[in-house]
Amino acid sequence: MRKIVVTLATLTLLSGTSAWVTASQDPKVKKEIAEYQDYFKKRFPTVAKDDYSDGVNALPQYAERRANWEMLMEFPPYDADMDKAREMWKKPLKSGKTLGSCLTRPATKYPYYDEQRKEIRTVELDINECLKKHGEEPIKNVKHGKMALLIAAFREQYNGQPWDIDIDTPGAIAAYEAGKKFYWTxxxxxxxxxxxxxxxxxxxxxxxxxxxxxxxxxxxxPVYRTKWSLAGKPWGTVHRRYGGCNRQVRAKPFKAQSPEYRALEFYEAAISTGVPLKVPSQRQ
Amino acid sequence: MRTYKTTMVAFGAAALLSGTAALPTSAAAESLPDEQQCSKLKSDDAVMKGWCVAITRRKGNCLACHGVNTKSPWPDKLAPGGNIGPPLVAMKQRFPDKAKLRAQVYDATNINPQSVMPPFGKHNLLSDKEIDLIVEWLYSI
Incomplete structure (x- = not known):
């Protein structure tokens, strides 16, 4: 009897609408992502999956300071910049086309593994490729400023939609494994x-x-970060943050858009499968 | 902290009961130096030097992860420690063998491979002398 109840309960969980399961059909990847997410379900039982969109603000241990963040969010410091970002995104390129004509893939499916080119593609790389294709200069600094703003304008269009990284082809699984190795080393x-x-x-x-x-x-x-705003460059991409993290542990950082950081970004997006996007965000 | 509070309450109760206003000596004691005071500290006391190595961010930075229960009052300008590692209390009782305590600071992963504690000796984060001083301080708390 007990077995039946457990089986039924498991089936209900699996068939539920909650997207705490992965989009990947690879059994090993699927199992690993489920295990990773279950760990947090147990560690923070009061935090729902969707809450993780708010980063550290979601954690009960941060409750005291969450009030400050909520107050800040009443008039988000990034609003004026976002208006500019949306204009930049819509502005026709030299060919008359817009960036939106190239970036047709949903933001929830970035980064992705390109089996033809044998590499992980990020929003940064696709934006720069699009600029070149349509007669514009690619953006040199891929860590902050204009690039971060363009990514924010692209990704916010998918706000509320859950991460859904494709991890089914052999190359994508290898990319996932490379990122996993980086993450746990x-x-x-x-x-x-x-x-x-x-x-x-x-x-x-x-x-x-x-x-x-x-x-x-x-x-x-991309985030609008108080710490970065003190140096006059409040906007930063994920890779800018990775560089800071690596320096904090006194490791030599890799370059933004290096294969190492692209693999890490791929893995981090994969293990967040099901968490809805919320772009941009303010962090301290 | 709880032990410290309990002690203070006990002292207070004792003072009240005996009818004298005499303060316990620990309440009158000078607080420990903070990080800035440590940078100018001139002391030959190994325990005090160890405290300074422990709290200085570019040195031990122990407070990043550990809470500490000190006998002397905590400096006003020093934030309390974190809770990633276990609190540093009763170290002498927990590590009756001083060499084992030193080995823990030198390379905690040697004892427990899952440890997240930086290997202070093995990775040259601290000199041998500095580790000795930290151990002296740990043994005093």
């Missing part, structure tokens, strides 16, 4: 892996700061 003089802080210690206090949960990590990017 200790690096730098301080000897931390991404997982050490954002899985094993998620929600714990690093002095006065709370470590964010790994699930949903790349969901709100």
């Amino acid at each position: 200790k690096r730098g003089q301080l000897n931390f892996s991404c997982a050490n802080c954002h899985v094993h210690s998620a929600g714990n206090k690093l002095r006065g700061d709370v470590l964010s949960a790994g699930i949903g990590h790349t969901t709100g990017f």
Whole structure:
């Protein structure tokens, strides 16, 4: 009897509309993503999947400071820049076409593995390719400023839609594996892996700061960050953040759009499968 | 912290009961130096030097992950420690063998491969001398 109840309960969970399961049909990838997400379900039982779109603000350990963030969100500091970003996105290129004519793939499916070119493609790479194709200069700095704004204008159009990375072809599975290896490998003089802080210690206090949960990590990017705004460049891409993380553990950072960071971005998006996009976002 | 509070309450109760206004010596004690005061500290006291290595961010930075229960009052300008690692309390009781405590600071992954603690000796984050000082301080708390 008990077995039947458990089976029924499992079936209900699996067939539920909740997207805590992966889009990948590969059984190993599917199982790993489910395990990763289940870990956070158990660690933060009061946090719903959709809440992870808010990054560290979603965690109960951050509750005291969430009020500040909510107040800031009443008049988000990025609003004026976003108006500019939307204009830039719609502006016809030299050929008369817009960036939207090239980037037809949903933002929830970026990055993706291109089996013809044998590489991981990011929004950054596709924007620059589109600019070139339509007679414009590609953007040199792919970490902040104009590039970050264009990505924000592209990705916000898919707000509310869940991550749905394609991990079915052999190349995509290899990309996932490369990112996974990066994520779980200790690096730098301080000897931390991404997982050490954002899985094993998620929600714990690093002095006065709370470590964010790994699930949903790349969901709100590009971000408008208080720390970066002090240096006059508030906008940053995921790869800009990766560089900062690597420096903090005293490791030599990789370049933005390097194969290493593209693989990491691919993996982080994959393990966030089902978390809805919320772009842009403000972080401290 | 809880132990400290309990002690204070006990002292307070004792003072009230005995009818004297004498304060316990620990309440009158000077607070520990903060990070800035540590940078100018001139002391030969190994425990005090160890405290300074421990709290300085470019050195041990122990407070990033550990909470600490100190006997002397906590400096005003020093934020309390984090909670990634276990709180640093009763170290002498927890590590009766001093060499084991030193080995833990030198390379915690050698003892527990799953440990997230940076290997301070193995990765040259601290010198041998600095690790010795931290151990002296840990043994005092």
